[in-house]
Amino acid sequence: MTRPAAANLEQDLAAAGFLLLGGFAPDDSVAVPLLSSGKAARSLLLIGSTGPSIWPHLTASPEYRSGQPDPLDRYTRRSLLELAEASGYEPVFPFEGPPYYPFQQWALKCGGFSQSPLGVLAHHTFGPWAGFRAAFLSAETFDGPKPETMDGPCPTCTDAPCLTICPVGAVTLHEGYRVADCRDHLATSRDLDCWSGCLARRACPFGQEHQQSQATAGFHMEIFVGLVAR
Ligand code: B12
Numbered sequence: 493m494t495r496p497a498a499a500n501l502e503q504d505l506a507a508a509g510f511l512l513l514g515g516f517a518p519d520d521s522v523a524v525p526l527l528s529s530g531k532a533a534r535s536l537l538l539i540g541s542t543g544p545s546i547w548p549h550l551t552a553s554p555e556y557r558s559g560q561p562d563p564l565d566r567y568t569r570r571s572l573l574e575l576a577e578a579s580g581y582e583p584v585f586p587f588e589g590p591p592y593y594p595f596q597q598w599a600l601k602c603g604g605f606s607q608s609p610l611g612v613l614a615h616h617t618f619g620p621w622a623g624f625r626a627a628f629l630s631a632e633t634f635d636g637p638k639p640e641t642m643d644g645p646c647p648t649c650t651d652a653p654c655l656t657i658c659p660v661g662a663v664t665l666h667e668g669y670r671v672a673d674c675r676d677h678l679a680t681s682r683d684l685d686c687w688s689g690c691l692a693r694r695a696c697p698f699g700q701e702h703q704q705s706q707a708t709a710g711f712h713m714e715i716f717v718g719l720v721a722r
């Protein structure tokens with residue numbers, strides 16, 4: 493099966509609410525699973541989404557309308573499996589696990605991202621709003637996007653507003669993101685602003701136009717609180 497030009501793949505991804513975040517030729521510096529044939533992958537493409545890009549596609553999908561759990565993961569699996577198969581890739585997903593695939597390490601290897609105090613990686617264009625939805629693997633020589641020339645924004649962000657705005661100080665420079673403090677605060681009231689999106693994440697000046705809407709943020713918060721419930 494031949495693979496489409498990267499431009500076609502990007503168009504097909506966009507039509508389903510996703511985007512190509514980067515890629516690399518796997519080497520010994522980062523673990524990448526073998527292909528189903530037992531061969532080593534020689535190409536990895538990182539597929540993601542931002543707040544506004546995926547929401548309309550997700551809410552129109554049968555997975556969302558069915559009211560069953562995990563609609564985002566089910567929509568992602570169906571649409572990206574189809575797209576990967578049609579273009580000669582084998583997909584792996586961030587929600588497969590535990591153990592989980594090291595998507596954040598793969599993103600750092602693609603370039604353009606930096607580790608943020610929020611726990612999530614921040615991107616020079618998408619800020620802290622890029623979610624990882626799949627990695628497309630192939631045994632063919634890497635012919636994906638050119639290496640990123642820009643770093644992620646955190647090392648040069650001297651103001652770091654994400655560190656000062658959290659009402660319970662759950663985002664810290666030295667300890668990173670304190671999940672339990674955040675969860676306990678959210679549990680105090682459903683009327684908190686945080687339920688419409690993490691204030692610290694929203695304070696990041698990078699990628700503001702890629703933020704989640706209140707509806708999207710609420711959807712993710714529900715899942716987050718469900719996962720970390722005591
Ligand atoms: C388990 C999990 C959680 C758990 C625990 C998170 C934790 N810190 O341990 C809980 C439920 C708390 C959680 C919460 C959230 N998560 Co979460 N989570 C995951 C999941 C499924 C697995 C993480 C893991 O254990 N990976 C396995 C290790 C081996 O992979 P890894 O890439 O090496 O990851 C580690 C390294 O990046 C390392 N690391 C940190 N700094 C650095 C720096 C360098 C240089 C290197 C090399 C490594 C490194 O720390 C990571 C965790 O151990 C990932 C998806 C995935 N497959 O990665 C999402 C993921 C990390 N989560 C994500 C998100 C967005 C969130 C939430 C914001 C969800 C929300 N409400 O919207 C919250 C808040 C997270 C926060 N602020 O930290 C995104 C992050 C996207 C990004 N841009 O980075 C991911 C990638 C999911 C996705 N589909 O995009 N999450």
Ligand code: SF4
Pocket residue numbers: 608609610614620645646649651652653654655695696697698
């Ligand atoms: S506010 Fe600055 S330090 Fe915080 S996530 Fe954004 S770029 Fe990184």
Ligand code: SF4
Pocket residue numbers: 657658659660661662663673674675677678686689690691692693
């Ligand atoms: S959701 Fe609210 S409590 Fe949790 S880290 Fe963000 S700002 Fe802090």
